[in-house]
C-alpha cells in the first residue's frame with residue numbers, strides 16, 4: 001500500500017515534468033516552431049528562463065503567475081496543463097498497476113509509458129483545439145502511433161499478438177467509418193461536418209479502447225459536448241477536447257461503464 005502510494009507520487013511528479021514539456025508543444029507547434037530549440041523564453045521580453053523558473057507548478061506559484069523579468073502575466077494554462085498531466089499519469093498508473101506485479105517487466109513499463117504518452121498528446125491536442133479550433137497533424141499522428149505501439153507492447157507482454165492486429169484493425173475501421181460518415185453528411189448537407197483531425201483522433205480512440213469502446217466513448221463525448229454547444233450558440237465549439245475526455249473516462253472506468261451499458265440494454 002505504502003509502496004503503491006510512493007510510486008503513484010513519483011509518476012505524478014514525472015507527469016508534471018512531461019506536462020511542462022507539453023506547454024512547449026502547445027505553444028510552439030501551431031506556430032510551426034521547433035519544440036527542442038531554442039530553450040524556454042518569455043514571449044513578451046524574450047529573456048531566457050533560468051532552471052528555477054522552469055519548475056512545474058512551483059515556479060508559476062512562486063512568481064505569482066508573472067514573468068520574472070518583465071512581470072508580464074503568464075497564462076494559467078501553464079500550471080493547469082502541468083497539473084492535469086500529473087493527475088492523468090497518476091490515474092493511469094493506478095489503473096494499470098495490477099499489470100506490473102512482480103517482477104516488474106519491461107513490457108509492462110513500456111506499455112504504461114506509451115499509454116501515458118498517448119493521453120498527454122490528447123491533452124496537448126485539446127488545449128491547441130481550444131485556442132485555434134484546429135490541431136497540428138504532427139501531434140495528432142504522434143498520438144495514433146503511440147496508441148498502436150501501446151497495443152503492440154501489450155501484445156508483447158501477454159504473448160497474444162492477435163491483440164496488436166486487432167487494435168490496428170479497429171483503428172482503421174473507426175477512422176474509415178467516421179471519414180465515410182463525414183463524407184456522406186457533407187454531401188447531404190453541403191457543409192463540412194467533421195475535419196480530418198477528428199478522423200485521426202477516432203483511430204487513436206479505437207486503438208486504445210477497441211471498437212465497442214470507441215462507440216461508447218464517442219457517445220460520452222457527445223453528451224459532454226451538448227451543454228457547451230448550447231451555451232456557445234454561434235461560436236464554434238472545439239470537439240477534440242470532448243473526444244479526449246470521453247476517451248479518458250472510458251479508459252479509466254471501462255468496467256463500471258460497460259456494466260451500466262449492459263444493464264441499460266439487457267435490463
Ligand SMILES: [Zn+2]
Pocket residue numbers: 042043044045046047067068069070071072
Ligand atoms: Zn518577460
